[in-house]
Amino acid sequence: xxxxxxxxxxxxxxxxxxxxxxxxxxxxxxxxxxxxxxxxxxxxxxxxxxxxxxxxxxxxxxxxxxxxxxxxxxxxxxxxxxxxxxxxxxxxxxxxxxxxxxxxxxxxxxxxxxxxxxxxxxxxxxxxxxxxxxxxxxxxxxxxxxxxxxxxxxxxxxxxxxxxxxxxxxxxxxxxxxxxxxxxxxxxxxxxxxxxxxxxxxxxxxxxxxxxxxxxxxxxxxxxxxxxxxxxxxxxxxxxxxxxxxxxxxxxxxxxxxxxxxxxxxxxxxxxxxxxxxxxxxxxxxxxxxxxxxxxxxxxxxxxxxx
Numbered sequence: 001x002x003x004x005x006x007x008x009x010x011x012x013x014x015x016x017x018x019x020x021x022x023x024x025x026x027x028x029x030x031x032x033x034x035x036x037x038x039x040x041x042x043x044x045x046x047x048x049x050x051x052x053x054x055x056x057x058x059x060x061x062x063x064x065x066x067x068x069x070x071x072x073x074x075x076x077x078x079x080x081x082x083x084x085x086x087x088x089x090x091x092x093x094x095x096x097x098x099x100x101x102x103x104x105x106x107x108x109x110x111x112x113x114x115x116x117x118x119x120x121x122x123x124x125x126x127x128x129x130x131x132x133x134x135x136x137x138x139x140x141x142x143x144x145x146x147x148x149x150x151x152x153x154x155x156x157x158x159x160x161x162x163x164x165x166x167x168x169x170x171x172x173x174x175x176x177x178x179x180x181x182x183x184x185x186x187x188x189x190x191x192x193x194x195x196x197x198x199x200x201x202x203x204x205x206x207x208x209x210x211x212x213x214x215x216x217x218x219x220x221x222x223x224x225x226x227x228x229x230x231x232x233x234x235x236x237x238x239x240x241x242x243x244x245x246x247x248x249x250x251x252x253x254x255x256x257x258x259x260x261x262x263x264x265x266x267x268x269x270x271x272x273x274x275x276x277x278x279x280x281x282x283x284x285x286x287x288x289x290x291x292x293x294x295x296x297x298x299x300x301x302x303x304x305x306x307x
Contacts, residue, residue: 024055039091114241150252194275
């Protein structure tokens with residue numbers, strides 16, 4: 001679809017030009033021409049992805065929809081580049097209602113404790129609350145720092161990992177003196193996933209000041225080096241905390257937004273703090289909002305973790 005101007009251009013692309021997640025699309029649409037990418041083909045694709053006939057395993061309709069959105073973006077690009085004479089509009093399945101997983105304060109404490117090597121030894125019979133914590137594992141301090149920054153700033157996974165102590169062109173940095181978090185480097189272009197500066201909540205400033213003395217480059221260091229991914233460490237902490245696999249790093253961002261709205265911050269302020277639109281906050285977390293405004297410096301005053 002990227003090489004011809006006719007309506008009958010083939011939709012296949014070379015495997016090296018597509019990401020691994022695009023392979024199901026190529027498997028189904030690869031031998032078709034653009035004119036065959038009609039509503040029936042889209043419905044068949046969703047059906048076969050859900051049944052497992054296409055791809056390595058069966059997936060939900062939401063996954064098939066995201067894949068078709070990727071194909072739609074490719075077709076739009078081909079038309080803009082004059083590789084297609086006419087735009088092609090795909091028939092997408094209905095969007096599933098958003099289900100946002102966020103952590104209660106008790107769950108956040110368990111996750112943080114697990115990152116620090118602690119596991120509960122027993123639970124209260126009446127309340128079923130986990131108690132009697134004991135350290136059984138080697139603490140993963142870089143994971144604990146990641147969790148606290150995610151909970152208190154709502155910053156995305158990659159942006160947290162790229163944080164430095166000093167101003168730089170490749171990643172964000174932490175101005176502890178003025179208590180400001182810069183989520184992107186001086187040389188980084190802004191993308192759709194906005195990364196605006198934000199005031200660092202007081203409850204996090206004291207942690208950062210301590211971590212600054214313990215690390216060389218940035219807060220998420222392991223053996224003196226910044227790390228690129230945190231999947232294994234985070235998953236280990238999650239499993240030890242007894243949380244489900246639906247708890248992924250992005251849940252920390254959801255939790256931040258939810259806690260802020262629960263504490264009474266306006267949707268406008270939360271959107272500005274997280275770097276997203278007020279509409280996204282309203283559509284995703286609106287049921288948590290109470291509508292009153294809180295001062296930015298006192299965010300999370302009632303949720304002081306990591307004492």
